[in-house]
Amino acid sequence: xxxxxxxxxxxxxxxxxxxxxxxxxxxxxxxxxxxxxxxxxxxxxxxxxxxxxxxxxxxxxxxxxxxxxxxxxxxxxxxxxxxxxxxxxxxxxxxxxxxxxxxxxxxxxxxxxxxxxxxxxxxxxxxxxxxxxxxxxxxxxxxxxxxxxxxxxxxxxxxxxxxxxxxxxxxxxxxxxxxxxxxxxxxxxxxxxxxxxxxxxxxxxxxxxxxxxxxxxxxxxxxxxxxxxxxxxxxxxxxxxxxxxxxxxxxxxxxxxxxxxxxxxxxxxxxxxxxxxxxxxxxxxxxxxxxxxxxxxxxxxxxxxxxxxxxxxxxxxxxxxxxxxxxxxxxxxxxxxxxxxxxxxxxxxxxxxxxxxxxxxxxxxxxxxxxxxxxxxxxxxxxxxxxxxxxxxxxxxxxxxxxxxxxxxxxxxxxxxxxxxxxxxxxxxxxxxxxxxxxxxxxxxxxxxxxxxxxxxxxxxxxxxxxxxxxxxxxxxxxxxxxxxxxxxxxxxxxxxxxxxxxxxxxxxxxxxxxxxxxxxxxxxxxxxxxxxxxxxxxxxxxxxxxxxxxxxxxxxxxxxxxxxxxxxxxxxxxxxxxxxxxxxxxxxxxxxxxxxxxxxxxxxxxxxxxxxxxxxxxxxxxxxxxxxxxxxxxxxxxxxxxxxxxxxxxxxxxxxxxxxxxxxxxxxxxxxxxxxxxxxxxxxxxxxxxxxxxxxxxxxxxxxxxxxxxxxxxxxxxxxxxxxxxxxxxxxxxxxxxxxxxxxxxxxxxxxxxxxxxxxxxxxxxx
RNA sequence: GGGCUCAUAGCUCAGUUGGUUAGAGCGUUGCAUUGACAUUGCAAAGGUCAGAGAUUCGAAUUCUCUUGGGCCCACCA
Numbered sequence: 001x002x003x004x005x006x007x008x009x010x011x012x013x014x015x016x017x018x019x020x021x022x023x024x025x026x027x028x029x030x031x032x033x034x035x036x037x038x039x040x041x042x043x044x045x046x047x048x049x050x051x052x053x054x055x056x057x058x059x060x061x062x063x064x065x066x067x068x069x070x071x072x073x074x075x076x077x078x079x080x081x082x083x084x085x086x087x088x089x090x091x092x093x094x095x096x097x098x099x100x101x102x103x104x105x106x107x108x109x110x111x112x113x114x115x116x117x118x119x120x121x122x123x124x125x126x127x128x129x130x131x132x133x134x135x136x137x138x139x140x141x142x143x144x145x146x147x148x149x150x151x152x153x154x155x156x157x158x159x160x161x162x163x164x165x166x167x168x169x170x171x172x173x174x175x176x177x178x179x180x181x182x183x184x185x186x187x188x189x190x191x192x193x194x195x196x197x198x199x200x201x202x203x204x205x206x207x208x209x210x211x212x213x214x215x216x217x218x219x220x221x222x223x224x225x226x227x228x229x230x231x232x233x234x235x236x237x238x239x240x241x242x243x244x245x246x247x248x249x250x251x252x253x254x255x256x257x258x259x260x261x262x263x264x265x266x267x268x269x270x271x272x273x274x275x276x277x278x279x280x281x282x283x284x285x286x287x288x289x290x291x292x293x294x295x296x297x298x299x300x301x302x303x304x305x306x307x308x309x310x311x312x313x314x315x316x317x318x319x320x321x322x323x324x325x326x327x328x329x330x331x332x333x334x335x336x337x338x339x340x341x342x343x344x345x346x347x348x349x350x351x352x353x354x355x356x357x358x359x360x361x362x363x364x365x366x367x368x369x370x371x372x373x374x375x376x377x378x379x380x381x382x383x384x385x386x387x388x389x390x391x392x393x394x395x396x397x398x399x400x401x402x403x404x405x406x407x408x409x410x411x412x413x414x415x416x417x418x419x420x421x422x423x424x425x426x427x428x429x430x431x432x433x434x435x436x437x438x439x440x441x442x443x444x445x446x447x448x449x450x451x452x453x454x455x456x457x458x459x460x461x462x463x464x465x466x467x468x469x470x471x472x473x474x475x476x477x478x479x480x481x482x483x484x485x486x487x488x489x490x491x492x493x494x495x496x497x498x499x500x501x502x503x504x505x506x507x508x509x510x511x512x513x514x515x516x517x518x519x520x521x522x523x524x525x526x527x528x529x530x531x532x533x534x535x536x537x538x539x540x541x542x543x544x545x546x547x548x549x550x551x552x553x554x555x556x557x558x559x560x561x562x563x564x565x566x567x568x569x570x571x572x573x574x575x576x577x578x579x580x581x582x583x584x585x586x587x588x589x590x591x592x593x594x595x596x597x598x599x600x601x602x603x604x605x606x607x608x609x610x611x612x613x614x615x616x617x618x619x620x621x622x623x624x625x626x627x628x629x630x631x632x633x634x635x636x637x638x639x640x641x642x643x644x645x646x647x648x649x650x651x652x653x654x655x656x657x658x659x660x661x662x663x664x665x666x667x668x669x670x671x672x673x674x675x676x677x678x679x680x681x682x683x684x685x686x687x688x689x690x691x692x693x694x695x696x697x698x699x700x701x702x703x704x705x706x707x708x709x710x711x712x713x714x715x716x717x718x719x720x721x722x723x724x725x726x727x728x729x730x731x732x733x734x735x736x737x738x739x740x741x742x743x744x745x746x747x748x749x750x751x752x753x754x755x756x757x758x759x760x761x762x763x764x765x766x767x768x
Numbered sequence: 769g770g771g772c773u774c775a776u777a778g779c780u781c782a783g784u785u786g787g788u789u790a791g792a793g794c795g796u797u798g799c800a801u802u803g804a805c806a807u808u809g810c811a812a813a814g815g816u817c818a819g820a821g822a823u824u825c826g827a828a829u830u831c832u833c834u835u836g837g838g839c840c841c842a843c844c845a
Binding site: 001003004005196206207208210254255256257260261264265266267268272273274275334335383386387390542546575577579610611612614616618619621622624626627628629632633634636637638639640643644645688692696699700707711715 | 774782807
């Protein structure tokens with residue numbers, strides 16, 4: 001053995017040996033209860049961050065512990081397509097090449113992203129191996145595998161039949177110039193100075209930057225405690241407007257800031273996110289006045305057909321003329337949302353797909369709520385339960401459609417002849433064309449409307465503007481369809497016929513990953529599903545308890561009437577060394593690779609595990625990583641010393657089991673007694689998910705009891721053969737206890753010890 | 769603004785149902801050291817447990833308030 005432990009040499013080949021010998025596959029044993037963990041799938045095209053390392057460290061610890069105890073143990077690895085995130089990363093790449101997603105049809109874009117992910121997913125898989133994750137690679141899943149898509153489609157179909165799916169309106173970020181919607185994370189925010197208009201509204205004066213949306217107002221809101229306006233709350237008021245007088249209800253809601261403007265807000269649920277939310281709370285009518293071309297619609301009366309900007313100017317002039325404008329603050333600073341191309345975003349209410357989470361005929365969420373409330377699923381640490389339960393109580397219907405390409409397409413088709421009013425956006429040569437499908441199929445000479453973006457000059461000179469498109473042309477370049485809320489549809493995986501166009505929305509990632517326990521185990525009839533469902537522990541970061549954990553529980557009960565797992569263990573977030581959240585812009589990101597290189601995987605894993613005891617967030621514990629690196633070296637040298645002493649021993653060292661117990665000294669008896677106590681402690685701590693305490697106990701015992709005391713005493717002993725037999729036994733027992741925490745070094749030492757077996761991984765776990 | 773959470777040694781953190789002298793790692797100081805390990809050993813210093821009040825025979829631990837952090841969510845017409 002070398003004088004110092006060299007992780008760079010020892011960590012390399014051991015993983016390949018384990019994998020080759022098939023240790024990661026479960027050993028069936030009908031008499032024992034299986035222990036199963038499904039790995040929360042990291043982003044397939046990403047690379048490993050410290051949170052992933054902590055996740056793997058904890059899961060591998062539990063898995064190796066149970067495996068050594070002889071339980072049929074299964075850990076399934078996977079990766080996630082990470083819908084929005086991946087699409088944005090990919091689009092950034094396109095941008096570097098001077099391209100954009102609008103140059104691709106939906107299908108081509110999907111295929112390009114697929115290639116991109118395939119090119120990149122090797123990295124994270126390699127890193128899982130590097131971390132020592134003892135996962136069963138033969139059961140590996142990617143969230144866009146055919147089997148996953150099939151299950152998700154089947155579930156959707158069942159939910160449609162069970163009347164748990166409906167189409168409803170939902171507020172999205174829509175760009176009228178691009179003709180498409182954007183996700184929140186795609187938006188840019190820009191500070192601007194705009195006029196703030198104080199207009200007269202019946203008995204009130206209220207401030208707004210968007211007077212043109214007043215035609216969509218369906219209420220006026222004040223703060224509940226605002227004494228100035230208390231007498232109006234709940235009443236209907238008459239308002240003189242530009243298109244005659246109308247009536248609005250006055251509501252009281254906390255979202256109003258009594259200190260802003262006059263403390264009175266006009267509520268336009270169709271065109272403002274805040275107002276939309278307020279509208280849901282107060283059952284207000286959603287009255288859209290802006291259409292998908294960014295123009296005011298017929299509800300705006302004489303302003304119909306004007307663009308938003310033109311309408312604003314005209315409305316302001318007319319208000320002033322009518323004496324309805326109190327004053328204008330020209331220097332109002334606020335933030336506006338812009339699309340990637342820099343156009344103003346119009347918050348719009350568009351039809352989306354929803355899950356009814358608490359329908360009277362069948363509640364999707366209720367069993368999931370009760371499972372935790374009644375303790376059928378146990379959450380560690382327990383105080384996180386509140387987050388889950390509160391979320392479940394407040395949960396509203398779940399919008400499951402996303403206007404992304406990269407994801408699982410919602411398996412729905414629209415018959416064109418029955419849905420001529422449906423808008424589509426598609427690529428035709430170098431142009432992007434948008435319009436209602438019925439009109440696009442006629443020539444624009446007949447008055448059909450459309451938006452064509454691209455080279456305007458070229459369009460004017462060509463016949464592109466007058467063309468009547470065929471359905472095949474539209475479908476070939478199809479980028480997006482905008483079905484109406486009541487469009488008729490059929491559910492089918494494949495096209496039901498040429499006269500249909502597909503839904504282009506994809507599922508919310510959580511709709512598919514919420515079925516992770518089902519798709520990884522081959523629901524409904526695979527052997528794995530029968531054997532390993534429900535699984536044992538769901539181990540993940542607490543920040544996705546609402547997004548992910550809750551969905552898995554809901555789907556689990558909906559499809560199988562059982563919880564998908566018994567325990568949920570939520571680890572804390574790893575913050576940067578400076579105590580702030582890791583972020584690229586702060587430059588404080590801890591790259592696990594650097595620590596693996598310098599201190600080794602074992603030290604990194606152990607440092608992270610010891611750095612958090614109770615699931616709270618914690619700063620990256622650099623000095624613990626270093627401490628455990630030193631610890632590795634310490635136990636390496638203990639092994640070295642034992643081997644050396646055995647070689648030098650005059651008498652043959654007997655095996656521990658054959659030593660006559662009467663020959664034990666009081667030191668021997670004491671250390672053996674302490675060893676028993678340690679074994680018990682490690683077991684009870686691990687059962688309680690107190691990993692740091694178990695780690696600390698082993699560390700203290702090996703270093704300060706065996707090395708500092710017992711070994712020193714051995715040096716003086718007359719009966720060295722007995723002492724060495726005891727020492728080897730105690731040391732080997734500790735290596736086994738430590739293996740789930742520090743798999744590489746314990747295996748490396750084990751392989752050098754006398755009378756060793758094939759691998760420490762398959763040694764029986766110590767019992768007291 | 770809503771929710772959760774934290775404040776314990778110079779630093780980073782444990783302290784699980786309230787119960788002897790409040791612990792660890794790193795750091796600091798002194799001494800030691802050729803039968804493994806300087807990535808070592810022995811020893812020491814260092815805490816009125818953020819502040820105030822309450823409950824209790826007893827509070828770092830329970831409750832209330834104050835002060836100051838962190839994170840998540842929602843974001844201002």
